[in-house]
Amino acid sequence: MLTKERIMGPSGRAVNAGFSPDKVLRRDQQESGSGPRAHPAGTWGLPAKEHFSILTSHFKTGVLAMKLTPSFFENLSQPRKGHFARAGRVSLYYETYGRGQPLVLLHGGLSCIAGLRFQIAFFSRYFKVFVPERPGHGHTPDTPGAYRYETFASQTAAWMETLGLRKARMMGTSDGANILFYLAAKKPRLVERFAAVGGNLHPSGCEPVFQRALRRQAIPDPDPRYSAASPDGAGHYAAVFEKCRRLWLTQPQWKPALLSAIRAPVLILAGDRDVIRTEHSAAMLRALRRGQLAVIPGSTHSVLKEKPDLVNRILLEFFQEKISS
Numbered sequence: 001m002l003t004k005e006r007i008m009g010p011s012g013r014a015v016n017a018g019f020s021p022d023k024v025l026r027r028d029q030q031e032s033g034s035g036p037r038a039h040p041a042g043t044w045g046l047p048a049k050e051h052f053s054i055l056t057s058h059f060k061t062g063v064l065a066m067k068l069t070p071s072f073f074e075n076l077s078q079p080r081k082g083h084f085a086r087a088g089r090v091s092l093y094y095e096t097y098g099r100g101q102p103l104v105l106l107h108g109g110l111s112c113i114a115g116l117r118f119q120i121a122f123f124s125r126y127f128k129v130f131v132p133e134r135p136g137h138g139h140t141p142d143t144p145g146a147y148r149y150e151t152f153a154s155q156t157a158a159w160m161e162t163l164g165l166r167k168a169r170m171m172g173t174s175d176g177a178n179i180l181f182y183l184a185a186k187k188p189r190l191v192e193r194f195a196a197v198g199g200n201l202h203p204s205g206c207e208p209v210f211q212r213a214l215r216r217q218a219i220p221d222p223d224p225r226y227s228a229a230s231p232d233g234a235g236h237y238a239a240v241f242e243k244c245r246r247l248w249l250t251q252p253q254w255k256p257a258l259l260s261a262i263r264a265p266v267l268i269l270a271g272d273r274d275v276i277r278t279e280h281s282a283a284m285l286r287a288l289r290r291g292q293l294a295v296i297p298g299s300t301h302s303v304l305k306e307k308p309d310l311v312n313r314i315l316l317e318f319f320q321e322k323i324s325s
Helices: 021-031 048-059 113-123 149-163 175-186 208-216 224-229 234-250 256-260 278-287 308-320
Strands: 083-087 090-097 102-106 128-133 168-173 191-197 266-271 291-296
Touching: 083 149, 090 149, 102 113, 102 149, 102 175, 113 128, 113 168, 113 308, 128 149, 149 175, 168 175, 175 191, 175 256, 191 308, 208 234, 224 234, 256 278, 266 278, 266 308, 278 291, 291 308
Parallel strands: 102 128, 102 168, 168 191, 191 266, 266 291
Antiparallel strands: 083 090, 090 128
């Protein structure tokens, strides 16, 4: 695991330890939509064509829901042992596993509890795992209007308060990571420490090739198992997809000061071929008071599924660290 003392890029070379998060994030915003940053051999030392192939093939795996594969909905249509709990004006479906201190897991966009199955199986041996599903995802009905990370964070906070989760370790992936950034900054009493997997502060933190592909992507047909699980039915999938697309292209719109306000220990984790720029992840690390960064080799935005054994060990070490003042 890498701390602020040394940040390693995906090629193994040290990233400049003296750069400013504000400068990097401003440059990300200026470059957004203008094409990939210049690298003699393509992005991250890969030929541009190969890098694009990695990203576009990743889009088809299901984590970003460009095409939902059978494994994405594994067992999703089977009877569940879940419950609903009030979260402000909505009720969120959730499931619990294991015993012990609470650990809350937040899934990614257009995903669900099943997308965290490798983490649930592992961490339920050490913690009581709570896994909610957001509106429009899995078994939770959708809500009117556009998606906002701030709204999701407020719903998560209300859900935790309903369940009496006063202080919990947490992990979120993709959209779930972004929700945790805001939650930890605005509701610090709820978050003991958290891991953010594949999160970002601004859309420009993503590789431009991802944004271009997302704009062009046609709405896929919903998987039959999505239809079986969703209380909104198959016909509503197009609306959920469009709301997620809009969310990813326009949000979040946060400054490094949001991260600087977080007092809890934070682990930022990403793949070295993630759609999130490695430099953006390093800039977020610099903005945190008590941050750590882990870049996982040979992995993408689907790192939780691609390298579950390695990632779970890193996360467990982080969750079991003693908290120092």
